[in-house]
Amino acid sequence: MKHWIKFGSKQIDFSLEYAERRSLGIKVHPDGSVEVLAPVDAKETEIIDEVRRKAPWILKQQDHFSDYVRMAAPRRFISGETHLLLGRQYRLKVIADNQDTIKAYRGQIWMYSRNTKPETLKKRLNVWYKDKALSIFNELLEEVFPKFKRYKIARPPLTIRTMTSRWGSCTPLGRIILNIDLIKTPKGCIEYVITHELCHLVYHHHGKPFQELLDKMMPDRRKWKEKLEYCLI
Ligand SMILES: [Zn+2]
Known part of the structure; x- marks a missing residue:
């Protein structure tokens, strides 16, 4: 079920589900969507009041996430674009080369690549992120x-x-x-x-x-x- 409240100039859309639980739960997902879980006997007006009471918190979470969502925003894989690693911003530097290597230093991700097509760079960068994730996690x-x-x-x-x-x-x-x-x-x-x-x-x-x-x-x-x-x- 889709619901929404107005809070100041903002509108908060949320999905509502009823579950076997004692209190209202609110989740803000990394994509900014809001999910409300309510006890089966909760009245809709009570739920709306509670969501409105939590609105500042919800907006704050959406804001926190927006950094990370922005980071997940479509990239074009061209030089100068920002990519994140361990909370730090790096500028992508694409360099045509006869071998494929990726290095991150001095605030830049240096991508030497035989093929500089965005789809290829995207795949290679994802593999690089996954390798980094595996070792760091x-x-x-x-x-x-x-x-x-x-x-x-x-x-x-x-x-x-x-x-x-x-x-x-x-x-x-x-x-x-x-x-x-x-x-x-x-x-x-x-x-x-x-x-x-x-x-x-x-x-x-x-x-x-x-x-x-x-x-x-x-x-x-x-x-x-x-x-x-x-x-x-
Ligand atoms: Zn947990």
């Missing part, structure tokens, strides 16, 4: 995982995927799935998502014990969460 998991020693969870295998509505998730069998676009966000954000998912291997919910564990494992997590936040429970 695994490195960070290696750093964070030992903190969980006493919880006796197995070191989870990592999968990197293109995901449109979340930054990470985990499977009941203990595999952690991370959004490839996380490689474009600061390391602290990636660490936060990994820590969050590791906590889920201990607690399969977002309840108090989960929150306490997350606080213990990453005391400054709120700062990073705020950069990525999409889920208000």
Whole structure:
């Protein structure tokens, strides 16, 4: 069901679903879409009031995300264009060459390429991002995982995927799935998502014990969460 509220000069569109739950949940997805989950017995006017009360928060989240959405905006793969890596902006520099290499330094991504067609550059850059993601995500998991020693969870295998509505998730069998676009966000954000998912291997919910564990494992997590936040429970 599609709904909307007016807040000042802004309009907030949201989808509404009813679920077996006690309070209203609002999620702002990285693409800016808003999803409201309401208890089955909630009245529509109450829901609208609550969404309006949370409007400043929703707009703030959409704003936070817009940086990352902008980063996902269509690229033309030409010199001078901005691309992100670990929260930093790099200018793309395309250089025709007789071999294919990509290097990021001094604020630039240097792309030496035999073929400078945008589709080719796009594919090569995606492979490069995926390689970076694989090594950096695994490195960070290696750093964070030992903190969980006493919880006796197995070191989870990592999968990197293109995901449109979340930054990470985990499977009941203990595999952690991370959004490839996380490689474009600061390391602290990636660490936060990994820590969050590791906590889920201990607690399969977002309840108090989960929150306490997350606080213990990453005391400054709120700062990073705020950069990525999409889920208000
Ligand atoms: Zn979670």
